Each structure stands twice: as C-alpha cells, then as structure tokens.
Amino acid sequence: MGTRMEVAQNVQTLCNVPLLILIQDPSSGASRSLSRTEFIHLAWSSVGHGSKEEYGLLFDSVVVTQEHQGRVDWPGLCSFLLLELSDKVKNTRTSSVPCWKPPRTLTCPHRDPVKKVLHLQSSGQYLTVSKGGTVGLRNGEDMSLLHTHRLQNSTVTPKDLWVTDMVLLHNVHKIAVSFTSKEVCFYDILSKQDFSCKYKLQGLKFTPWCLDYWVDPSHSEQAVLTIGDIGGQVSGLYFTSAHISLFERLSLRTDSDSADIILWDELVKGKHRSCYTVTHQAHTPAWVRKVHYLGSLEAFVSCSTRPQSSMVISWREKESRTLRVTSFFTKRGVWDLDHHRGLNLIATAGVDHQVLLWNPYVTSEPVCVFSGHTSPVTAVCFMQTKQQLLSFSKDKVLCLWDVSSQLCVHRLAGVFPKTQEDTDTLLLLHEERQLLLLSFNSLLLLLETMKEEKRTSSHEHPVTCVLYNSLFRQVVSSDSASSVICWLADTGQKVKQFHRCHGNAEISTMALDGTQTRLFTAGTDGEVKVWDFNGRCLHRMNAGLGRAVEISQVLLLKRSILAMGWERMLTVFRLHSFSQSFVEPSEWKGGVQHRSDVLCATFQPPQTLVTGSYDGEIIVWNNSTEKALRKLDCTDSKGFKDFLWFNTQTSMRKGVADLFRCVITVIRILLFHVFAIDAIFLLLNLNTNLYMYIPSFPSGGADLVSCGGSGVVRFWNTVHSHLVGQFTAHNGDLGSIVMTVSPCGKYLVTADREGTLKAWDIQVGANNGITKEPPKLLRSFRPHLERVTHLEMCYHGERLLLLSSSSDCSVALSYPPGDTVGLFGQVNKTYIHRSFEPTHTDTQIQPHKSNTSQRRTCMNKSKHACTPTYIYCTHTRRCSW
Numbered sequence: 001m002g003t004r005m006e007v008a009q010n011v012q013t014l015c016n017v018p019l020l021i022l023i024q025d026p027s028s029g030a031s032r033s034l035s036r037t038e039f040i041h042l043a044w045s046s047v048g049h050g051s052k053e054e055y056g057l058l059f060d061s062v063v064v065t066q067e068h069q070g071r072v073d074w075p076g077l078c079s080f081l082l083l084e085l086s087d088k089v090k091n092t093r094t095s096s097v098p099c100w101k102p103p104r105t106l107t108c109p110h111r112d113p114v115k116k117v118l119h120l121q122s123s124g125q126y127l128t129v130s131k132g133g134t135v136g137l138r139n140g141e142d143m144s145l146l147h148t149h150r151l152q153n154s155t156v157t158p159k160d161l162w163v164t165d166m167v168l169l170h171n172v173h174k175i176a177v178s179f180t181s182k183e184v185c186f187y188d189i190l191s192k193q194d195f196s197c198k199y200k201l202q203g204l205k206f207t208p209w210c211l212d213y214w215v216d217p218s219h220s221e222q223a224v225l226t227i228g229d230i231g232g233q234v235s236g237l238y239f240t241s242a243h244i245s246l247f248e249r250l251s252l253r254t255d256s257d258s259a260d261i262i263l264w265d266e267l268v269k270g271k272h273r274s275c276y277t278v279t280h281q282a283h284t285p286a287w288v289r290k291v292h293y294l295g296s297l298e299a300f301v302s303c304s305t306r307p308q309s310s311m312v313i314s315w316r317e318k319e320s321r322t323l324r325v326t327s328f329f330t331k332r333g334v335w336d337l338d339h340h341r342g343l344n345l346i347a348t349a350g351v352d353h354q355v356l357l358w359n360p361y362v363t364s365e366p367v368c369v370f371s372g373h374t375s376p377v378t379a380v381c382f383m384q385t386k387q388q389l390l391s392f393s394k395d396k397v398l399c400l401w402d403v404s405s406q407l408c409v410h411r412l413a414g415v416f417p418k419t420q421e422d423t424d425t426l427l428l429l430h431e432e433r434q435l436l437l438l439s440f441n442s443l444l445l446l447l448e449t450m451k452e453e454k455r456t457s458s459h460e461h462p463v464t465c466v467l468y469n470s471l472f473r474q475v476v477s478s479d480s481a482s483s484v485i486c487w488l489a490d491t492g493q494k495v496k497q498f499h500r501c502h503g504n505a506e507i508s509t510m511a512l513d514g515t516q517t518r519l520f521t522a523g524t525d526g527e528v529k530v531w532d533f534n535g536r537c538l539h540r541m542n543a544g545l546g547r548a549v550e551i552s553q554v555l556l557l558k559r560s561i562l563a564m565g566w567e568r569m570l571t572v573f574r575l576h577s578f579s580q581s582f583v584e585p586s587e588w589k590g591g592v593q594h595r596s597d598v599l600c601a602t603f604q605p606p607q608t609l610v611t612g613s614y615d616g617e618i619i620v621w622n623n624s625t626e627k628a629l630r631k632l633d634c635t636d637s638k639g640f641k642d643f644l645w646f647n648t649q650t651s652m653r654k655g656v657a658d659l660f661r662c663v664i665t666v667i668r669i670l671l672f673h674v675f676a677i678d679a680i681f682l683l684l685n686l687n688t689n690l691y692m693y694i695p696s697f698p699s700g701g702a703d704l705v706s707c708g709g710s711g712v713v714r715f716w717n718t719v720h721s722h723l724v725g726q727f728t729a730h731n732g733d734l735g736s737i738v739m740t741v742s743p744c745g746k747y748l749v750t751a752d753r754e755g756t757l758k759a760w761d762i763q764v765g766a767n768n769g770i771t772k773e774p775p776k777l778l779r780s781f782r783p784h785l786e787r788v789t790h791l792e793m794c795y796h797g798e799r800l801l802l803l804s805s806s807s808d809c810s811v812a813l814s815y816p817p818g819d820t821v822g823l824f825g826q827v828n829k830t831y832i833h834r835s836f837e838p839t840h841t842d843t844q845i846q847p848h849k850s851n852t853s854q855r856r857t858c859m860n861k862s863k864h865a866c867t868p869t870y871i872y873c874t875h876t877r878r879c880s881w
Contacts, residue, residue: 033071033072033073034071034072034073035071036056036059036060039055039059039072040052040055040056040059043055043058057365059072060362060364060365062077097400097409097410098400098410098434098449099449099450100412100447100448100449100450101447101448101449101450102415103415103416103445103446103447104143104445104446104448105417105443105444105445105446106138106143106145106444106445106446107144107145108128108136108145108442108443108444109134109136109145109148110128110130110132110134110136110442111130111132111134111442112130112131112132112134112441112442113130113131113424113439113441113442114128114129114130114131114426114439114441114442114443114444115129115130115131115163115164115165115166115426116128116129116165116166116167116426117426117428117437117439117444118166118167118168118175118428119428119430120140120168120170120189121170122170122173123140124140124141125137125138125139125140125146126138126140126143126428126437127166127168127175127189128439128444129151129163129166129177130163130442131162131163132150132161132162132163133150133151133153133158133161133163134148134149134150134151135148135149135150135151135195136148137149143446147194149194149195151163151177151185151187151195152195152197152257153179153181153183153185153197153257154255154256154257155179155181155183155200155202155255156179156181160181161179162179162180162181163177163178163179164178164179164180164207164208164209164210165177165178165208165209165210165211166178166211167211167212167213167225168213169186169213169223169225169242170215171215171220171221171223171242171243172242172243172246173188173189173190174186174187174188174189174198174246175187175189175195176211176213176225178208178209178210178211178227179208180207182202182203182204182205182206182207182208183200183201183202183203183204183208184200184201184204184208184211184227185197185199185200185201185259186198186199186200186201186246186259196257196258197257197258197259198259198260199246199247199259199260199262200255200257200259200260200261200262201262201264201267202261202262202263202264203263203264203265204227204229204264205229205231205233205264206229206230206231206233207229207230207231208227208228208229209228209229209230209287209288209289210227210228210288210289210290210291211225211226211227211228211291212225212226212291212292212293213225213226213293214226214293214295215242216295217295220242220243221239221240221241221242221243221244222238222239222240222242223238223239223242224236224237224238224239224293224295225237225239226291226292226293226300227291228283228288228289228290228291228302229287229288230287230288231281231284231285232281232282232283232284232285232286232287232288232304232306232309233279233280233281233283233284233288234279234280234281234282234283234288234291234300234302234312234314235277235278235279236277236278236279236293236300237267237275237276237277238275238276238277238278239274239275240273240274240275240276241274244274245274246274246275247260247262247267247272247274247275248271248272248273248274248275276321278316278321278322278323279323280300280312280314280323280325282309282312282314282325282327283302283304283306283309283312285306286304286305286306286309286333287304287305288302288303288304289302289303289304289305289334289335289336290302290303290334290335290336290337292337292338292339294339294360296341296344297313297315297344297360298315298316299313299314299315299316299360300312300313300314300316300323301313301314301337301339301346301360302314302337303333303334303335303336303337303348304333304334305332305333305334305335305351306333307329307330307331307332307333308327308329309327309328310327310328310329310330310333310334310348310350311327311328311330311334311337311346311348311358312325312326312327312328313325313326313328313360314326326363327363328358328363329363330348330350330351330352330354330356331350331352332350332351332352333350333351334348334349334350334351335349335350335351335376335377335378335379335424336348336349336377336378336379336380337349337380338380338381338382338389339382340382340384340387340389340403341384342384343387343403344359344360345357345358345359345367345403346358346360347380347382347389347391348380349376349377349378349379349380349391350376350377351376351377352376353371353373353374353375353376353377353393354369354370354371354373354377355369355370355373355377355380355389355391355399355401356368356369356370357369357370357389357403368406370389370391370399370401370406370408372399372408372411373391373393373395373397373399374393374395374397375393375394375395375397376393376394377391377392377393377394378392378393378394378424378425379391379392379424379425379426379427380392381427381429383429383431384431385431387402387403387404388400388401388402388403388409389401389403390427390429390436392425392427392438395413396413396416396425397411397412397413398411398412398413398416399411399412400412416438416440416445417440417443417445419440419441419443425438425439425440426438426439433448434448434449435447435448435449436448456810456822456823456825456826457808457809457810457825458477458485458487458809458810458811458823458824458825459477459479459481459483459485459809459810459811459825460479460481460483460809461479461480461481461483461809462479462480462786462789462806462807462808462809463477463478463479463480463789463790463805463806463807463809463810463811464478464479464480464506464507464508464509464789464790464805465477465478465507465508465509465510465789465790465805466478466790466792466803466804466805466811467510467511467512467792467803468489468792468794468796468801468803469486469512469516469533470516470794470795470796471515471516471517472486472516472533473488473489473490473796474486474487474488474489474495475487475488475489475803475811475813475824476510476512476519477805477811477824478501478507478510478521479506479507479809480506480507481500481506482499482500482501482502482503482504482505482506482507482523483497483498483499483500483501483507484497484498484501484507484510484519484521484531485497485498485824486533487811487824487825489796489801489813490796492813492822492823492824492825492826494824494825496533496535498531498535501521501523501529501531501537502521502523502524502525502527502529503523503525505523505524505525505548506523506524507521507522507523508522508523508524508550508551508552508565509521509522509551509552509553509554509790510522510554511553511554511555511556512556513556514556517532517533518530518531518532518538519531519532519533520554520556520561522543522551522553522554522563523551524548524549524550524551525544525548526542526543526544526545526546526547526548526549526551527540527541527542527543527544528540528541528543528551528554528561528563528573529541538581539578539580539581539582539583540581540582540583541561541563541573541583541585542582542583542584542585543563543571543573543585544566545585549565549566549567550565550566551563551564551565551566552564552565552566552599552600552678553565553599553600553601555601555602555603557603557609557623558605559574559575560572560573560574560575560586561573561575562601563585564597564598564599564600564601564611565597565598565599566597567597567598568592568593568594568595568596568597568598568613569588569591569592569594569598570588570590570598570601570611571585571588572585572586572587572588572626573585573586574586588626589625589626589627590621590625590626590627590628593619593628593631594611594613594615594617594619595613595615595617596613596614596615596617597613597614598611598612598613599612599613599614599676599677599678599708600612600677600678600679600680601680602680602681602682602704603623603682604682606624607622607623607624608620608621608622608623608682608718609621609622609623610680610682610704610718611680612677612678612679612680612706612708613676613677614676614677615675615676616633616675616676616677616708616709617631617632617633617677618631618632618633618677618680618704618706618716619631619632620632620718620721630718630721631721632716632718632721632722632723675708675709675710676708676709676736677706677707677708678707678708678709678736678737678738679706679707679708679738679739679740680704680705680706680707681704681705681706681739681740681741681745682703682704683702683703683704683705683741683745701717701724702715702716702717702724702725703716703717703718703719704716704717704718705739705741705748705762707729707737707738707739707750708736708737709735709736710728710732710735711728711729711730711731711732711734711735711737711752712726712727712728712729712732713726713727713728713729713737713739713748713750714726724771725771725772725773726772727772727773727774727775728774729750729758729760729774730750730752730756730758731752734752734753734754735752735753736753737750737751737752737753738750738751738788738789738790738791739751739791740791740792740793740802741793742793742800742816743793743794743795743800746761746762746763747759747760747761747762747763747778747793747816747817748760748762748775749791749793749802749816751788751791751804752787752788753786753787753788754782754786754787755782755783755784755785755786755787755788755806755808756780756781756782756788757780757781757782757783757784757788757791757802757804757814758777758779758780759777759778759779759780759802759816759817760774760775760776760777760778761775761776761777761778761817762775778816778817779817779819781814781819781820783804783806783810783812783814783820783823784804784806784808784810784812785806785808786806786807786808787806787807787808788804788805788806789805789806789807790804790805791803791804792804793816799815800815800816801813801814801815801816801821802814802815802816810823810824810825811823811824811825812824
C-alpha cells in the first residue's frame with residue numbers, strides 16, 4: 001500500500017480522465033459530491049488500476065487539503081491536482097550532500113552525561129549542561145571552553161542533584177532547568193553573580209523530563225514554556241508579560257538561594273495573572289520523551305514509547321484553556337521528534353528503526369516512511385532552510401534524508417566514539433554556520449562542513465533578466481527587488497543602478513527598443529514602464545488593468561508593443577497611444593485564440609508573429625492583420641496521448657463525449673505544465689541545408705524552436721504546422737528550462753534549474769522525417785549554483801558572447817561554447833579582450849554573396865584546445881564556428 005506522499009507523486013497516473021469524469025454526473029454534467037466509500041468504489045472500478053488503499057489515501061489528501069467535511073467534489077479534486085502538480089515543478093535544486101570535515105572531540109568539563117546543548121543567539125556562544133549540574137560556556141568561533149559553573153540548588157544535596165533538561169528563554173535572558181526533585185529553576189544568565197536563581201517552580205506532581213520554550217515573534221512578551229514529565233503529562237505555561245515578570249510575587253517566599261518560590265498548585269488555580277497553565281495526560285503511564293510548542297498551529301506536540309500515544313498533538317481551543325487531544329500510533333513508540341515550519345511536517349524517531357513524517361491533521365497514516373536504520377532511531381532534526389532531515393540511531397549511524405525524493409542522500413558511520421549501547425545522543429544543528437554538535441555521554445563531538453568558495457553576487461537579490469545594449473556597450477540586469485543595474489561589458493564594472501523601479505514588485509522581464517535608448521521593464525505589479533538610461537520613467541503602461549499580474553515577456557514590434565503572461569489574449573499597446581505618460585492597452589484584433597495563458601512570443605519581419613502558451617500550443621499570426629494563421633500543438637502527438645489517456649478507451653461510457661472534451665480542457669490546465677512553452681525563437685533562413693532537421697528549407701525543415709517544461713527542445717515547421725524534431729536537453733525532473741539562439745540561428749544554448757548551461761551545435765546535415773536524436777553537444781558547464789532565469793547571446797564588437805542571469809544573484813559572461821569569462825561585480829575585473837586573447841590569428845578572405853567589400857574574417861582560438869574557431873561577417877552580423 002502506498003503512502004500519502006507516494007499517491008501524491010503518482011497523481012498523474014491515478015487521476016486520468018476516467019477518474020475525473022466519475023466526479024461529474026454523466027446525465028447532467030453537474031458536479032457531485034462523493035463520500036470516501038463512494039469515491040473509492042467508483043475510482044477503483046472505473047479507472048481499472050491502482051488499489052483501493054491508494055484511492056483512500058488520495059481521498060484523504062484531497063479532503064485535508066481543501067478542508068471539506070468528509071466529501072470530495074469536482075472543484076476540490078481539481079484544486080488538489082493543481083496544488084500538487086505545481087509543487088512538483090517548483091524551483092527545486094538537487095539535494096546538496098554535506099562534505100564533513102574530520103570530526104573533532106571537544107574539551108569537556110563534564111564527568112557525567114551531557115543533557116542539553118544550547119546556542120546563545122545574543123552572544124553566539126554555546127552552553128552545555130550535564131546531569132550533575134555543571135554548565136560549560138564555549139566560544140562561538142573555535143568552540144574553546146571559556147567558563148564552567150556548577151548550578152546551585154539548595155533543595156537537594158550536590159550528590160543528589162540530577163538535571164533532566166534545559167531551555168533558553170532568550171527574550172528574558174534566562175535559562176530554565178528541570179531537576180528530578182520535581183522542580184524547574186529559572187537562572188539569570190546576565191547577572192553579575194553567575195547563573196543566579198530567580199524563580200523555583202516547585203510542587204510538580206511528576207518529575208519533569210523534557211522542556212521547550214516558544215516566543216511569539218510579533219509579541220515577544222508572550223511566550224510558552226512546555227513541560228513533559230515521567231507521569232505522561234504535558235503542561236503548558238503561558239506567560240503574558242514576560243518582559244516585566246514571568247510570575248507575580250504573591251508572597252515573600254524565598255529559599256536559601258534567594259529565589260522566589262512558585263507553587264504549581266497556585267499556577268493551576270490561576271493565582272498568577274501573568275501566567276496560566278493548560279495540561280493533558282494522553283501519554284499516561286509512559287514517560288514524555290520530547291515536547292514542542294508549534295506556534296503556527298497553536299498546538300503542543302509530544303512523544304513517548306507507548307505505541308497508542310507514540311505522538312500526541314494537543315490543540316488549543318479558541319478563547320479557551322482546554323486542549324483537544326489527537327493521538328498517533330506506531331508499533332513501538334517514538335524517542336524523538338522535530339517539526340519543519342515551512343513544510344508543516346513532523347518527523348518522529350521510531351523505536352522500530354523507522355523515521356516517519358506526519359501531517360499534523362492526518363492521524364491514520366504517516367506521509368512517508370524513511371527506512372534505512374538497523375537499530376532504534378534516537379534523534380531527528382530538520383534542516384529548516386532545506387527540505388532535508390537528519391536522523392541518528394543507537395548503532396551510531398547518521399543519515400541525511402531528502403524529503404521531496406524520500407531518499408537517504410548521505411550516510412555517515414564509523415566515525416563516532418564507542419560508548420555504551422544505551423547512550424542517548426543529542427543533536428544541535430546550527431544551519432547558519434553549517435555545524436553539528438553531538439553528545440555521547442560526557443563527550444562532545446563537532447562536525448563541520450567544508451565551506452564553499454565565496455561566490456560573487458552581482459545583485460543583492462535573485463536576478464530575473466539580463467540584456468545587452470549595443471549602443472552603450474553595456475549589460476543591463478534586473479532583480480526581484482525591483483533594481484536595474486548597468487555594467488560595462490568590457491570589464492564587468494557597475495556603471496549605474498536604479499532602485500525600486502516598480503516599488504516592492506519584482507521585475508519579471510525587460511526589453512530594449514530598436515534605438516537601444518529606451519528600456520522597458522515589466523513588474524509583477526502589472527505595469528510596464530519605459531525608462532531612459534538616466535533613470536527617468538517616461539511612460540507607464542497599464543498592462544494588468546490595475547491588477548497585480550506577472551508579465552512573462554514584453555515584445556517590441558514596429559507599431560505596437562505586446563505584453564503577455566497572465567491571460568489567454570495578447571495585451572497590445574499602440575504607439576500612437578504614447579502621447580500620455582500613463583498608457584492604456586488597445587484591443588487585439590485577433591481576439592482570444594489560445595486556451596491557456598500566453599507566455600512568450602517571437603517576431604520575424606515583416607509580419608510573422610508566433611506566440612506560445614502554457615498548455616503547449618503555438619500560434620502563428622499575421623501581425624499586420626492580427627489574425628491567427630496556423631496552430632501547432634506539442635500535445636497532439638501519439639506518444640503524448642498514450643502517456644495521458646492510456647486507459648480512457650476502456651473506461652469511457654456512452655453519452656459523455658461532450659464532458660470528455662471539457663475534461664481535456666481542464667487537464668490541459670492541471671497537467672500540461674510539462675508542455676508549457678517558456679521560450680520560442682524563429683530560425684533565420686540563410687538558404688542552406690545546415691540547420692538541424694532541415695531537408696529542404698523552408699518547405700520541409702524547421703524554422704522555429706521552442707522549449708519549456710520537462711527539459712525538452714522542439715523544432716517546428718510553421719509552414720506545414722508540424723513537429724520536425726525534438727530532444728531532451730536537460731533532466732525532465734528539473735522542470736522548465738530556458739534557452740537562447742545565436743543571432744545567426746545556428747547555435748542553441750539551454751539552461752536548467754541547477755545552474756547548468758549546455759551549448760548545442762544545430763548545424764548538421766539534412767534529416768528526413770521526425771528525429772529525436774539530440775544535436776551535437778559542444779559544452780556543458782555550470783557558471784551558476786541555482787536556477788538560470790534568462791539567457792542572451794549577443795555580439796560585442798566582433799565577439800559572440802553569452803549572458804546568463806540566475807536566482808543565485810549572479811550575472812555571468814561566457815564565451816560560447818562554454819568558457820566562463822567571469823561574473824559581473826567580482827572584485828578582480830575581467831577584461832574581455834584579455835580573456836579572449838587568441839593564441840594565434842589567421843586571416844583569410846571568405847566570399848559573400850551580398851557585399852564583398854564589407855567582408856572580414858576573424859578566427860580566434862581560446863586557451864582551450866577544444867574550443868572551435870569562428871568566422872564573423874560584419875555585413876550580415878552572423879557567425880559560424
């Protein structure tokens with residue numbers, strides 16, 4: 001039986017046309033609501049594959065996602081599909097595997113087991129406490145021991161002192177320490193007297209075993225201290241004015257430590273107005289092993305080794321001090337747990353050797369199971385900035401799991417000290433410094449990762465677009481913080497920067513006019529702005545009609561400007577409308593022809609306009625009449641139909657043909673992101689047979705190239721409206737790719753979400769029929785660490801250059817087919833002429849039909865022997881390698 005995450009990953013297989021059709025009433029076409037039993041029965045009998053358990057998990061996922069009352073309808077299922085499949089193609093990177101330095105054993109003042117390790121955010125130092133009450137303070141840089149102190153507690157004799165846990169109360173500069181003497185003491189860490197005790201919470205019914213502390217990020221005077229004890233009780237102490245005082249001083253009760261005595265019964269009875277309690281005993285009679293307060297959910301989560309209450313979530317009822325308890329079952333119980341705030345998943349360390357991920361709202365099944373440990377798992381810890389999880393088991397094996405792929409991407413064993421088998425290991429992960437502290441009885445072990453080489457950042461925020469201005473010989477780049485920077489192309493030096501061009505809205509794309517003196521920027525605020533290069537805004541174009549929409553491309557034509565990305569219709573601005581500073585769009589005469597959002601376009605003079613949409617459809621227009629001429633659709637191929645509708649024929653019922661066509665339209669929106677057209681380019685006609693897949697141009701060859709979802713590049717013949725060839729340029733699991741074509745139309749560069757660029761030689765011999773063989777790969781290189789957002793090839797003087805921008809905040813300059821010159825903004829200036837200085841020069845005359853007097857050939861070789869030469873003609877501004 002598949003887990004919930006497995007069902008979500010296979011949603012494209014389970015949710016085919018028959019499953020969607022069964023949600024509709026075959027006679028009326030109206031949406032009907034199904035219970036869990038009805039849904040499972042109809043899905044299993046109609047689709048013909050998959051198990052009833054899988055459809056039950058799918059039903060549960062839809063209900064939880066949509067928060068319906070135990071039923072599923074058409075809008076709910078469609079919304080679930082859209083969310084799941086959108087998440088699948090989000091900007092994800094391949095899981096990075098840490099490269100650990102050799103482990104280092106730290107000098108430790110403790111003779112008994114370490115009970116807790118804390119990081120002091122204010123000073124950057126680390127604090128450790130042992131079972132016997134010895135506190136050690138460590139330097140935050142080299143982890144050297146700075147100071148030791150023994151906690152004082154007059155309640156018990158020093159030999160009977162036993163610390164069970166410690167937490168940092170960072171908003172009030174205190175630590176709370178729990179003892180086996182059934183009390184919790186609060187120590188001031190800023191007082192002149194080392195760790196002076198301020199409060200003693202006494203009279204607890206059971207020995208406190210674990211603690212947790214949470215502070216409201218928007219109201220730091222409000223906080224929650226959670227206590228889990230050996231009697232199976234979880235207690236929450238709500239502080240309402242922590243900055244003034246944690247507890248009210250009801251009397252002058254103090255002990256020999258000069259600490260105020262706070263009695264538990266008084267708290268329970270509500271005698272302290274600044275603090276009140278909530279409790280539950282769902283774990284009884286087992287010990288509570290770990291507690292957390294989840295501020296985003298207003299709930300307590302705890303665990304124990306009792307199977308029936310392996311994990312318990314207690315929800316705080318609104319305007320009430322009662323708790324609604326939900327229990328989760330595992331075979332042998334849980335030792336430890338952690339919560340990922342971004343994913344809203346809870347990980348549990350199982351005594352049965354398994355690590356489970358749970359949705360807090362679903363008690364029946366875990367989201368997924370990580371199996372790989374061969375002994376009980378004692379500790380788990382999420383990496384909050386990544387979708388990764390660390391787990392440690394009793395046999396001293398550390399595993400790193402990738403949550404999205406559900407795989408163990410790293411396993412570390414044989415480097416940890418040999419100690420007693422029943423040792424409980426503590427983990428403290430400091431993500432910012434990329435270090436991990438582990439405790440083994442009285443030993444402390446430090447694991448540090450190899451620091452990556454510091455990267456140059458061209459922008460302070462992710463870069464969204466890059467252009468080349470041939471008039472000023474500058475590179476222009478934009479970022480998500482609405483800034484535009486101009487760079488000298490020769491040296492990479494910053495020339496000028498314009499801030500907040502669209503306020504707080506991200507600049508999604510840019511374009512230059514034909515004179516290269518006007519810059520067009522499009523923001524997610526739905527506006528296109530026209531700038532001069534002094535930073536003055538000349539016009540504002542109301543593309544979104546007052547709505548905050550995301551514009552994917554701006555295309556400048558002879559008499560109009562097109563904006564697209566959020567609608568099925570092209571938004572057009574006529575040049576005669578630019579008499580005013582605020583420009584309203586005009587009507588596109590061709591009307592709505594696309595069935596999904598138009599994402600990109602390309603233009604070939606005098607009148608050929610081609611547009612591509614989210615569902616994989618390409619339309620060729622006559623720009624003069626604005627009428628659609630032909631349509632091309634990558635989803636029309638037999639292979640695609642077999643992929644999606646493989647079980648349709650056996651499941652279709654009589655009288656649902658119209659509904660079937662309706663379903664296809666919906667499926668295009670939900671599932672066809674793999675065919676989204678993100679970029680298209682028209683290939684120039686040089687009257688040769690050197691283009692890829694071109695038997696006889698233009699009648700039978702390719703004159704258009706497109707790319708987008710699933711890493712596929714496609715070549716089209718727009719005259720006959722058919723696909724000529726296609727190949728997979730990048731791994732389809734990485735989602736959409738971007739591309740650019742050299743001005744001569746012979747060379748293609750693609751880029752993916754990992755920062756990898758690939759240069760392809762598409763000038764090959766003629767081919768007959770559709771081919772899926774990839775062109776010659778000239779070079780694969782990685783100038784960026786994260787997703788490449790835009791590519792542009794241009795001529796700088798007589799040199800063909802490649803510009804690339806990335807979400808890693810960098811803009812790179814490369815020399816096709818793959819030698820990176822440098823990053824804009826780097827300290828050491830990169831000079832193009834030095835970088836491209838040839839090892840030898842050979843000049844020869846090449847004939848040209850158009851203008852022999854303006855012929856010139858320049859053949860350069862870089863320092864890499866495998867780099868081909870290129871021939872450049874100043875008349876045609878074309879190159880050949």
